[in-house]
Amino acid sequence: MKIPSWPAWFPYPISWLRGFALFQSFIFFNNSIPVSHPYDLLILLPTIWLAPPLLFTFFHYLIATIVEAAITNLPSQVPNYDRIHQWLISKRCAGAGRHCREGWNALVILSFTWCLWSWVNKLIFTIPFVRESSISESAIAHFFLPVTAVYLYQCDLWEHQRWATKQERQSQNPTSPPPDPIKRRVKPAKQIAHEIADWYVFRSGKAEGPYTALQLWEIQKITARTKVRRGEADWQRAGEISELTKYLTQQ
Template sequence: MKIPSWPAWLPYPISCLKGFVLSYAFTSTVKAQFPLQTGDSLVPIVIGAWIWVALLFSFFHWVFTSGANLLLTHLPQKPSFDNLRQHLTTWSSSKKPHWKEGLNAFIISFVTSILVSFVVFSVIPAPSRLDAYKNNSYELRQAMIQVRFALIPIGMTITSAYLYQYDLWARRRRAAKQEKRSQNSTAPTAKQKRRSSAATNLPAPNPIEQELNQLSADAGATRMRPVRQAAPEVANWYVFRSGKAEGPYTALQLWEIQKITARTKVRRGEGDWQRAGEVSELTKYLTQQ
Protein backbone atom coordinates (compact mmCIF):
# COMPACT_ATOMS: atom_id res chain seq x y z
CA MET A 1 0.00 0.00 0.00
CA LYS A 2 1.44 3.35 -1.04
CA ILE A 3 1.49 5.95 1.70
CA PRO A 4 0.12 9.25 0.36
CA SER A 5 2.47 12.21 0.45
CA TRP A 6 1.90 15.14 2.77
CA PRO A 7 -0.70 17.57 1.31
CA ALA A 8 1.00 20.54 -0.32
CA TRP A 9 -1.53 22.99 1.11
CA LEU A 10 -1.11 21.80 4.72
CA PRO A 11 1.91 22.92 6.81
CA TYR A 12 4.14 20.25 8.30
CA PRO A 13 3.63 19.37 11.99
CA ILE A 14 6.83 21.21 12.95
CA SER A 15 5.51 24.38 11.28
CA CYS A 16 2.17 24.04 13.09
CA LEU A 17 3.94 23.45 16.41
CA LYS A 18 6.12 26.52 15.95
CA GLY A 19 3.09 28.60 15.01
CA PHE A 20 1.14 27.39 18.06
CA VAL A 21 3.96 28.13 20.54
CA LEU A 22 4.68 31.52 18.99
CA SER A 23 1.05 32.63 18.96
CA TYR A 24 0.19 31.63 22.51
CA ALA A 25 3.49 32.94 23.88
CA PHE A 26 2.75 36.30 22.29
CA THR A 27 -0.93 36.54 23.27
CA SER A 28 -0.39 35.28 26.82
CA THR A 29 2.29 37.95 27.33
CA VAL A 30 -0.08 40.67 26.15
CA LYS A 31 -3.05 39.26 28.07
CA ALA A 32 -1.02 39.16 31.31
CA GLN A 33 -0.91 42.98 31.27
CA PHE A 34 -4.63 43.38 30.61
CA PRO A 35 -6.76 45.29 31.56
CA LEU A 36 -4.81 48.53 31.24
CA GLN A 37 -5.16 51.46 33.53
CA THR A 38 -6.67 54.66 32.21
CA GLY A 39 -4.22 56.44 29.95
CA ASP A 40 -1.92 53.43 29.56
CA SER A 41 -0.72 52.48 26.09
CA LEU A 42 -0.78 48.98 24.64
CA VAL A 43 2.21 49.64 22.36
CA PRO A 44 5.01 49.00 24.95
CA ILE A 45 3.31 45.74 25.95
CA VAL A 46 3.12 44.53 22.33
CA ILE A 47 6.75 45.49 21.68
CA GLY A 48 7.77 43.61 24.83
CA ALA A 49 5.83 40.57 23.64
CA TRP A 50 7.62 40.62 20.27
CA ILE A 51 11.02 40.79 21.98
CA TRP A 52 10.01 38.03 24.40
CA VAL A 53 9.01 35.74 21.53
CA ALA A 54 12.36 36.34 19.79
CA LEU A 55 14.33 35.49 22.94
CA LEU A 56 12.14 32.46 23.65
CA PHE A 57 12.62 30.93 20.21
CA SER A 58 16.38 31.55 20.30
CA PHE A 59 16.48 29.67 23.59
CA PHE A 60 14.31 26.85 22.22
CA HIS A 61 16.61 26.42 19.22
CA TRP A 62 19.65 26.18 21.49
CA VAL A 63 17.89 23.63 23.73
CA PHE A 64 16.83 21.39 20.81
CA THR A 65 20.24 21.38 19.10
CA SER A 66 22.05 20.75 22.39
CA GLY A 67 19.58 18.00 23.31
CA ALA A 68 20.01 16.34 19.90
CA ASN A 69 23.81 16.31 20.31
CA LEU A 70 23.47 14.85 23.79
CA LEU A 71 21.11 12.08 22.64
CA LEU A 72 23.36 11.18 19.72
CA THR A 73 26.27 10.52 22.08
CA HIS A 74 24.19 8.23 24.32
CA LEU A 75 21.96 6.52 21.73
CA PRO A 76 22.68 2.74 21.46
CA GLN A 77 24.07 1.47 18.17
CA LYS A 78 21.03 -0.56 17.13
CA PRO A 79 19.24 -0.75 13.76
CA SER A 80 15.94 0.10 15.43
CA PHE A 81 17.30 3.56 16.29
CA ASP A 82 18.51 4.39 12.76
CA ASN A 83 15.53 6.61 11.90
CA LEU A 84 15.77 8.45 15.21
CA ARG A 85 19.52 8.85 14.77
CA GLN A 86 18.96 10.29 11.29
CA HIS A 87 16.49 12.89 12.61
CA LEU A 88 18.78 13.80 15.50
CA THR A 89 21.72 14.18 13.13
CA THR A 90 19.66 16.55 10.99
CA TRP A 91 18.80 18.68 14.03
CA SER A 92 22.28 18.69 15.51
CA SER A 93 23.99 19.47 12.19
CA SER A 94 21.75 22.44 11.49
CA LYS A 95 23.93 25.42 10.62
CA LYS A 96 21.13 27.86 11.34
CA PRO A 97 22.29 30.14 14.18
CA HIS A 98 20.14 30.51 17.29
CA TRP A 99 19.62 34.24 16.80
CA LYS A 100 18.20 33.63 13.32
CA GLU A 101 15.45 31.45 14.76
CA GLY A 102 14.62 34.29 17.14
CA LEU A 103 14.67 36.80 14.30
CA ASN A 104 12.23 34.64 12.32
CA ALA A 105 9.95 34.47 15.35
CA PHE A 106 10.07 38.26 15.74
CA ILE A 107 9.20 38.89 12.08
CA ILE A 108 6.45 36.25 11.94
CA SER A 109 4.89 37.38 15.22
CA PHE A 110 4.96 41.00 14.03
CA VAL A 111 3.28 40.20 10.70
CA THR A 112 0.68 37.81 12.08
CA SER A 113 -0.26 39.93 15.10
CA ILE A 114 -0.81 43.05 12.99
CA LEU A 115 -2.73 41.19 10.27
CA VAL A 116 -4.92 39.04 12.52
CA SER A 117 -5.63 41.85 14.99
CA PHE A 118 -6.76 44.11 12.17
CA VAL A 119 -9.12 41.44 10.84
CA VAL A 120 -10.52 40.50 14.28
CA PHE A 121 -10.98 44.10 15.42
CA SER A 122 -12.73 44.89 12.14
CA VAL A 123 -15.08 41.90 12.32
CA ILE A 124 -15.77 42.11 16.07
CA PRO A 125 -15.92 45.78 17.10
CA ALA A 126 -16.19 46.35 20.83
CA PRO A 127 -17.48 49.55 22.46
CA SER A 128 -14.87 51.80 24.00
CA ARG A 129 -14.53 52.04 27.75
CA LEU A 130 -16.27 55.39 27.84
CA ASP A 131 -19.21 54.17 25.72
CA ALA A 132 -19.50 51.06 27.84
CA TYR A 133 -19.93 53.12 31.04
CA LYS A 134 -22.36 55.53 29.36
CA ASN A 135 -24.58 52.83 27.88
CA ASN A 136 -24.19 50.39 30.75
CA SER A 137 -22.62 47.85 28.37
CA TYR A 138 -19.46 47.11 30.29
CA GLU A 139 -20.20 43.37 30.34
CA LEU A 140 -20.65 43.40 26.55
CA ARG A 141 -17.30 45.10 26.19
CA GLN A 142 -15.60 42.48 28.39
CA ALA A 143 -17.26 39.67 26.42
CA MET A 144 -16.05 41.15 23.13
CA ILE A 145 -12.52 41.46 24.48
CA GLN A 146 -12.57 37.82 25.60
CA VAL A 147 -13.76 36.73 22.15
CA ARG A 148 -10.95 38.71 20.59
CA PHE A 149 -8.37 37.13 22.87
CA ALA A 150 -9.75 33.71 21.89
CA LEU A 151 -9.72 34.36 18.14
CA ILE A 152 -6.41 36.21 17.82
CA PRO A 153 -4.18 33.28 18.93
CA ILE A 154 -6.13 30.88 16.68
CA GLY A 155 -5.69 33.17 13.69
CA MET A 156 -2.04 33.76 14.53
CA THR A 157 -1.41 30.02 14.83
CA ILE A 158 -2.85 29.31 11.39
CA THR A 159 -1.12 32.24 9.70
CA SER A 160 2.27 31.73 11.34
CA ALA A 161 2.19 27.99 10.55
CA TYR A 162 1.98 28.84 6.85
CA LEU A 163 4.73 31.45 7.20
CA TYR A 164 6.98 28.91 8.92
CA GLN A 165 6.14 26.44 6.16
CA TYR A 166 7.18 29.01 3.56
CA ASP A 167 10.43 29.64 5.45
CA LEU A 168 11.13 25.88 5.48
CA TRP A 169 10.37 25.62 1.76
CA ALA A 170 12.58 28.61 0.94
CA ARG A 171 15.54 27.20 2.92
CA ARG A 172 15.20 23.79 1.24
CA ARG A 173 15.00 25.38 -2.19
CA ARG A 174 18.08 27.51 -1.46
CA ALA A 175 20.01 24.45 -0.21
CA ALA A 176 18.99 22.45 -3.31
CA LYS A 177 20.21 25.25 -5.59
CA GLN A 178 23.54 25.44 -3.78
CA GLU A 179 23.98 21.65 -3.99
CA LYS A 180 23.11 21.65 -7.70
CA ARG A 181 25.52 24.52 -8.31
CA SER A 182 28.34 22.69 -6.52
CA GLN A 183 27.63 19.48 -8.46
CA ASN A 184 27.67 21.34 -11.76
CA SER A 185 30.99 22.95 -10.91
CA THR A 186 32.67 19.62 -10.03
CA ALA A 187 30.99 17.12 -12.36
CA PRO A 188 32.58 16.73 -15.81
CA THR A 189 30.46 17.80 -18.76
CA ALA A 190 29.50 15.46 -21.60
CA LYS A 191 32.09 17.13 -23.82
CA GLN A 192 34.80 16.56 -21.23
CA LYS A 193 33.74 12.92 -20.84
CA ARG A 194 34.01 12.35 -24.57
CA ARG A 195 37.43 13.96 -24.61
CA SER A 196 38.69 11.90 -21.71
CA SER A 197 37.39 8.65 -23.21
CA ALA A 198 38.99 9.49 -26.55
CA ALA A 199 42.24 10.35 -24.82
CA THR A 200 42.45 6.95 -23.16
CA ASN A 201 42.20 5.19 -26.55
CA LEU A 202 44.89 7.28 -28.22
CA PRO A 203 48.31 5.66 -28.79
CA ALA A 204 51.29 7.41 -27.30
CA PRO A 205 54.07 7.32 -29.94
CA ASN A 206 57.32 9.06 -29.24
CA PRO A 207 57.03 12.43 -31.03
CA ILE A 208 60.84 12.83 -31.29
CA GLU A 209 61.23 9.57 -33.19
CA GLN A 210 58.31 10.56 -35.41
CA GLU A 211 60.08 13.78 -36.30
CA LEU A 212 63.34 11.89 -37.06
CA ASN A 213 61.48 9.57 -39.42
CA GLN A 214 59.91 12.53 -41.14
CA LEU A 215 63.32 14.15 -41.62
CA SER A 216 64.72 10.90 -43.01
CA ALA A 217 61.83 10.62 -45.44
CA ASP A 218 62.34 14.18 -46.57
CA ALA A 219 66.03 13.39 -47.19
CA GLY A 220 65.16 10.33 -49.33
CA ALA A 221 66.06 7.60 -46.84
CA THR A 222 64.20 4.33 -47.14
CA ARG A 223 64.94 2.90 -43.70
CA MET A 224 62.99 4.32 -40.85
CA ARG A 225 63.68 4.23 -37.18
CA PRO A 226 61.33 1.96 -35.24
CA VAL A 227 58.82 4.07 -33.39
CA ARG A 228 58.70 2.97 -29.79
CA GLN A 229 55.89 3.75 -27.43
CA ALA A 230 56.89 6.64 -25.23
CA ALA A 231 56.88 6.34 -21.49
CA PRO A 232 53.50 7.32 -20.01
CA GLU A 233 53.41 11.07 -19.59
CA VAL A 234 51.83 12.57 -16.53
CA ALA A 235 48.65 14.46 -17.38
CA ASN A 236 49.24 17.72 -15.55
CA TRP A 237 48.48 20.37 -18.17
CA TYR A 238 45.36 22.54 -17.98
CA VAL A 239 43.78 24.71 -20.67
CA PHE A 240 41.78 27.86 -20.00
CA ARG A 241 38.57 27.59 -22.05
CA SER A 242 35.26 29.43 -21.73
CA GLY A 243 36.24 31.06 -18.46
CA LYS A 244 37.31 27.87 -16.65
CA ALA A 245 40.16 25.38 -16.48
CA GLU A 246 39.86 22.14 -18.45
CA GLY A 247 42.10 19.14 -17.86
CA PRO A 248 44.33 17.59 -16.88
CA TYR A 249 45.91 16.63 -20.23
CA THR A 250 49.26 15.38 -21.42
CA ALA A 251 51.27 17.56 -23.81
CA LEU A 252 50.25 15.30 -26.72
CA GLN A 253 46.58 15.60 -25.78
CA LEU A 254 46.94 19.38 -25.81
CA TRP A 255 47.81 19.06 -29.50
CA GLU A 256 45.40 16.29 -30.55
CA ILE A 257 42.35 17.13 -28.42
CA GLN A 258 42.56 20.76 -27.45
CA LYS A 259 44.27 21.95 -30.66
CA ILE A 260 46.20 24.57 -28.72
CA THR A 261 47.72 27.55 -30.50
CA ALA A 262 50.45 29.93 -29.45
CA ARG A 263 47.84 32.22 -27.86
CA THR A 264 46.07 29.50 -25.83
CA LYS A 265 46.41 29.95 -22.09
CA VAL A 266 47.88 26.88 -20.37
CA ARG A 267 49.38 25.99 -17.04
CA ARG A 268 51.15 23.00 -15.51
CA GLY A 269 49.68 21.77 -12.25
CA GLU A 270 48.93 24.69 -9.96
CA GLY A 271 51.32 27.05 -11.76
CA ASP A 272 50.52 30.40 -13.32
CA TRP A 273 48.63 30.77 -16.57
CA GLN A 274 50.74 31.65 -19.60
CA ARG A 275 50.53 31.56 -23.39
CA ALA A 276 51.38 28.18 -24.93
CA GLY A 277 53.78 29.90 -27.33
CA GLU A 278 55.85 31.06 -24.34
CA VAL A 279 56.44 27.46 -23.13
CA SER A 280 59.40 25.95 -24.99
CA GLU A 281 58.43 22.32 -24.42
CA LEU A 282 55.02 22.91 -26.02
CA THR A 283 56.40 24.46 -29.22
CA LYS A 284 56.10 21.23 -31.25
CA TYR A 285 52.53 20.67 -30.05
CA LEU A 286 51.10 23.95 -31.29
CA THR A 287 48.44 24.04 -34.00
CA GLN A 288 48.96 26.73 -36.61
CA GLN A 289 45.76 28.72 -37.19
Protein backbone atom coordinates in the same frame (compact mmCIF):
# COMPACT_ATOMS: atom_id res chain seq x y z
CA MET B 1 1.05 -0.96 1.23
CA LYS B 2 1.96 2.38 -0.26
CA ILE B 3 2.46 5.13 2.31
CA PRO B 4 0.66 8.30 1.17
CA SER B 5 2.85 11.34 0.68
CA TRP B 6 2.42 14.48 2.74
CA PRO B 7 -0.01 16.95 1.08
CA ALA B 8 1.97 19.73 -0.57
CA TRP B 9 -0.42 22.45 0.67
CA PHE B 10 -0.63 21.24 4.28
CA PRO B 11 1.97 22.48 6.81
CA TYR B 12 4.25 20.04 8.60
CA PRO B 13 3.61 19.28 12.31
CA ILE B 14 6.67 21.37 13.31
CA SER B 15 5.08 24.39 11.60
CA TRP B 16 1.81 23.86 13.51
CA LEU B 17 3.75 23.53 16.75
CA ARG B 18 5.73 26.71 16.15
CA GLY B 19 2.73 28.73 14.98
CA PHE B 20 0.47 27.84 17.89
CA ALA B 21 3.31 28.12 20.43
CA LEU B 22 4.08 31.63 19.14
CA PHE B 23 0.43 32.68 19.33
CA GLN B 24 -0.07 31.22 22.82
CA SER B 25 3.10 32.87 24.15
CA PHE B 26 1.90 36.18 22.71
CA ILE B 27 -1.49 35.80 24.44
CA PHE B 28 0.17 34.71 27.70
CA PHE B 29 2.42 37.77 27.94
CA ASN B 30 -0.42 40.03 26.80
CA ASN B 31 -2.63 38.82 29.66
CA SER B 32 0.13 38.62 32.29
CA ILE B 33 0.61 42.39 32.61
CA PRO B 34 -2.43 44.35 33.86
CA VAL B 35 -2.97 47.74 32.27
CA SER B 36 -4.42 50.19 34.80
CA HIS B 37 -2.56 53.28 33.62
CA PRO B 38 -1.46 54.54 30.18
CA TYR B 39 2.16 54.27 31.29
CA ASP B 40 1.69 50.52 31.73
CA LEU B 41 1.68 50.28 27.94
CA LEU B 42 5.38 51.19 27.99
CA ILE B 43 5.95 47.86 29.76
CA LEU B 44 3.28 45.83 27.99
CA LEU B 45 4.17 46.56 24.37
CA PRO B 46 7.91 45.73 24.53
CA THR B 47 7.10 42.62 26.59
CA ILE B 48 4.51 41.07 24.28
CA TRP B 49 6.65 41.75 21.18
CA LEU B 50 10.12 40.86 22.49
CA ALA B 51 9.42 38.14 25.07
CA PRO B 52 8.12 35.47 22.61
CA PRO B 53 11.16 35.77 20.27
CA LEU B 54 13.55 35.59 23.24
CA LEU B 55 11.63 32.59 24.56
CA PHE B 56 11.88 30.87 21.17
CA THR B 57 15.63 31.54 21.06
CA PHE B 58 16.13 30.02 24.51
CA PHE B 59 14.03 26.90 23.84
CA HIS B 60 15.71 26.35 20.48
CA TYR B 61 19.10 26.43 22.23
CA LEU B 62 17.86 24.10 24.99
CA ILE B 63 16.33 21.54 22.61
CA ALA B 64 19.33 21.65 20.25
CA THR B 65 21.70 21.02 23.18
CA ILE B 66 19.68 18.00 24.33
CA VAL B 67 19.42 16.55 20.80
CA GLU B 68 23.14 17.05 20.09
CA ALA B 69 24.08 15.38 23.37
CA ALA B 70 21.83 12.43 22.54
CA ILE B 71 23.28 12.06 19.03
CA THR B 72 26.86 12.25 20.30
CA ASN B 73 26.21 9.25 22.56
CA LEU B 74 24.56 7.13 19.87
CA PRO B 75 26.21 3.73 19.26
CA SER B 76 27.79 3.28 15.84
CA GLN B 77 25.41 0.39 15.07
CA VAL B 78 22.46 2.79 14.68
CA PRO B 79 21.14 2.90 11.08
CA ASN B 80 22.29 5.95 9.10
CA TYR B 81 24.85 6.68 11.81
CA ASP B 82 27.18 8.51 9.39
CA ARG B 83 24.41 10.69 7.98
CA ILE B 84 23.21 11.61 11.47
CA HIS B 85 26.70 12.70 12.52
CA GLN B 86 27.23 14.62 9.28
CA TRP B 87 24.01 16.49 10.05
CA LEU B 88 25.22 17.19 13.59
CA ILE B 89 28.54 18.57 12.34
CA SER B 90 26.74 20.87 9.89
CA LYS B 91 24.57 22.20 12.72
CA ARG B 92 27.54 22.75 15.03
CA CYS B 93 29.42 24.60 12.30
CA ALA B 94 26.43 26.95 11.93
CA GLY B 95 27.19 28.21 15.45
CA ALA B 96 24.91 30.13 17.79
CA GLY B 97 23.40 32.05 14.89
CA ARG B 98 20.88 29.26 14.30
CA HIS B 99 19.36 29.89 17.74
CA CYS B 100 19.17 33.64 17.15
CA ARG B 101 17.61 32.97 13.75
CA GLU B 102 14.75 31.10 15.43
CA GLY B 103 14.04 34.11 17.61
CA TRP B 104 14.34 36.49 14.65
CA ASN B 105 11.88 34.35 12.65
CA ALA B 106 9.42 34.52 15.55
CA LEU B 107 9.65 38.33 15.66
CA VAL B 108 9.22 38.71 11.88
CA ILE B 109 6.30 36.27 11.71
CA LEU B 110 4.62 37.83 14.74
CA SER B 111 4.92 41.32 13.25
CA PHE B 112 3.77 40.29 9.78
CA THR B 113 0.84 38.27 11.16
CA TRP B 114 -0.36 41.16 13.31
CA CYS B 115 -0.12 43.67 10.44
CA LEU B 116 -2.01 41.29 8.15
CA TRP B 117 -4.68 40.76 10.80
CA SER B 118 -5.15 44.52 11.22
CA TRP B 119 -5.87 44.81 7.50
CA VAL B 120 -8.11 41.70 7.32
CA ASN B 121 -10.01 42.78 10.43
CA LYS B 122 -10.97 46.09 8.87
CA LEU B 123 -11.88 44.37 5.61
CA ILE B 124 -14.09 41.68 7.18
CA PHE B 125 -16.04 43.95 9.47
CA THR B 126 -16.96 46.29 6.64
CA ILE B 127 -19.17 43.49 5.29
CA PRO B 128 -22.73 44.17 6.56
CA PHE B 129 -23.79 40.61 7.42
CA VAL B 130 -20.54 39.99 9.34
CA ARG B 131 -20.88 43.24 11.25
CA GLU B 132 -24.48 42.42 12.18
CA SER B 133 -23.81 38.77 13.06
CA SER B 134 -22.83 37.36 16.45
CA ILE B 135 -19.30 36.54 15.26
CA SER B 136 -16.87 38.33 17.54
CA GLU B 137 -13.59 39.88 16.52
CA SER B 138 -11.82 37.83 19.18
CA ALA B 139 -13.13 34.52 17.76
CA ILE B 140 -11.87 35.33 14.28
CA ALA B 141 -8.51 36.49 15.65
CA HIS B 142 -8.04 33.24 17.61
CA PHE B 143 -8.38 31.33 14.35
CA PHE B 144 -6.68 33.70 11.92
CA LEU B 145 -3.52 34.58 13.88
CA PRO B 146 -2.17 31.08 14.68
CA VAL B 147 -3.09 29.62 11.26
CA THR B 148 -1.37 32.52 9.50
CA ALA B 149 1.73 32.04 11.66
CA VAL B 150 1.69 28.29 10.84
CA TYR B 151 1.69 28.93 7.09
CA LEU B 152 4.42 31.56 7.38
CA TYR B 153 6.60 29.05 9.22
CA GLN B 154 5.81 26.49 6.54
CA CYS B 155 6.81 28.94 3.79
CA ASP B 156 10.14 29.36 5.56
CA LEU B 157 10.60 25.56 5.58
CA TRP B 158 9.65 25.30 1.90
CA GLU B 159 12.21 27.94 1.02
CA HIS B 160 14.95 26.11 2.94
CA GLN B 161 14.04 22.83 1.23
CA ARG B 162 14.13 24.50 -2.18
CA TRP B 163 17.53 26.02 -1.44
CA ALA B 164 18.91 22.69 -0.14
CA THR B 165 17.63 20.87 -3.25
CA LYS B 166 19.25 23.46 -5.48
CA GLN B 167 22.58 23.11 -3.68
CA GLU B 168 22.43 19.30 -3.94
CA ARG B 169 21.72 19.41 -7.66
CA GLN B 170 24.61 21.80 -8.24
CA SER B 171 26.98 19.52 -6.32
CA GLN B 172 25.86 16.50 -8.36
CA ASN B 173 25.97 18.27 -11.73
CA PRO B 174 29.56 18.36 -13.08
CA THR B 175 28.57 20.81 -15.81
CA SER B 176 27.30 23.40 -13.35
CA PRO B 177 29.03 26.79 -13.54
CA PRO B 178 32.09 27.24 -11.31
CA PRO B 179 31.60 29.07 -8.03
CA ASP B 180 31.96 32.79 -7.82
CA PRO B 181 35.70 33.60 -7.48
CA ILE B 182 34.89 36.31 -4.94
CA LYS B 183 33.10 33.77 -2.71
CA ARG B 184 36.00 31.36 -3.11
CA ARG B 185 38.44 34.08 -2.13
CA VAL B 186 36.68 34.78 1.18
CA LYS B 187 36.37 31.11 2.11
CA PRO B 188 38.44 30.53 5.24
CA ALA B 189 41.69 28.69 4.66
CA LYS B 190 41.13 26.50 7.72
CA GLN B 191 37.87 25.21 6.28
CA ILE B 192 39.71 24.06 3.13
CA ALA B 193 42.44 22.46 5.23
CA HIS B 194 39.89 20.37 7.12
CA GLU B 195 39.11 18.47 3.92
CA ILE B 196 42.70 17.18 3.59
CA ALA B 197 43.44 13.80 5.18
CA ASP B 198 46.74 14.63 6.89
CA TRP B 199 45.94 14.03 10.56
CA TYR B 200 47.35 11.07 12.53
CA VAL B 201 46.26 9.64 15.89
CA PHE B 202 48.57 7.96 18.39
CA ARG B 203 46.91 4.66 19.37
CA SER B 204 48.44 1.59 21.03
CA GLY B 205 51.98 2.87 20.57
CA LYS B 206 51.68 3.62 16.84
CA ALA B 207 50.38 6.26 14.46
CA GLU B 208 47.03 5.62 12.76
CA GLY B 209 45.85 7.58 9.74
CA PRO B 210 45.75 9.70 7.79
CA TYR B 211 42.33 11.18 8.60
CA THR B 212 40.47 14.40 7.89
CA ALA B 213 39.50 16.52 10.88
CA LEU B 214 35.92 15.30 10.56
CA GLN B 215 37.07 11.66 10.55
CA LEU B 216 39.04 12.27 13.74
CA TRP B 217 35.70 12.86 15.43
CA GLU B 218 33.57 10.34 13.56
CA ILE B 219 35.99 7.39 13.48
CA GLN B 220 38.58 7.95 16.20
CA LYS B 221 36.32 9.77 18.69
CA ILE B 222 39.20 11.98 19.77
CA THR B 223 39.08 13.72 23.13
CA ALA B 224 41.04 16.65 24.49
CA ARG B 225 43.75 14.24 25.76
CA THR B 226 44.16 12.25 22.53
CA LYS B 227 47.60 12.66 20.95
CA VAL B 228 47.43 13.81 17.33
CA ARG B 229 49.79 15.27 14.79
CA ARG B 230 49.49 16.86 11.38
CA GLY B 231 51.76 15.43 8.75
CA GLU B 232 55.23 14.99 10.23
CA ALA B 233 54.76 17.54 13.02
CA ASP B 234 55.26 16.73 16.70
CA TRP B 235 52.58 14.94 18.69
CA GLN B 236 50.18 17.24 20.60
CA ARG B 237 47.10 16.84 22.73
CA ALA B 238 44.02 17.48 20.58
CA GLY B 239 42.71 19.93 23.16
CA GLU B 240 45.75 22.15 22.54
CA ILE B 241 44.88 22.59 18.83
CA SER B 242 42.23 25.27 18.39
CA GLU B 243 41.00 24.11 14.98
CA LEU B 244 40.10 20.68 16.40
CA THR B 245 38.06 22.05 19.30
CA LYS B 246 34.66 21.48 17.65
CA TYR B 247 35.62 17.91 16.73
CA LEU B 248 36.36 16.75 20.28
CA THR B 249 34.20 14.11 21.92
CA GLN B 250 33.20 15.09 25.43
CA GLN B 251 33.90 12.44 28.04
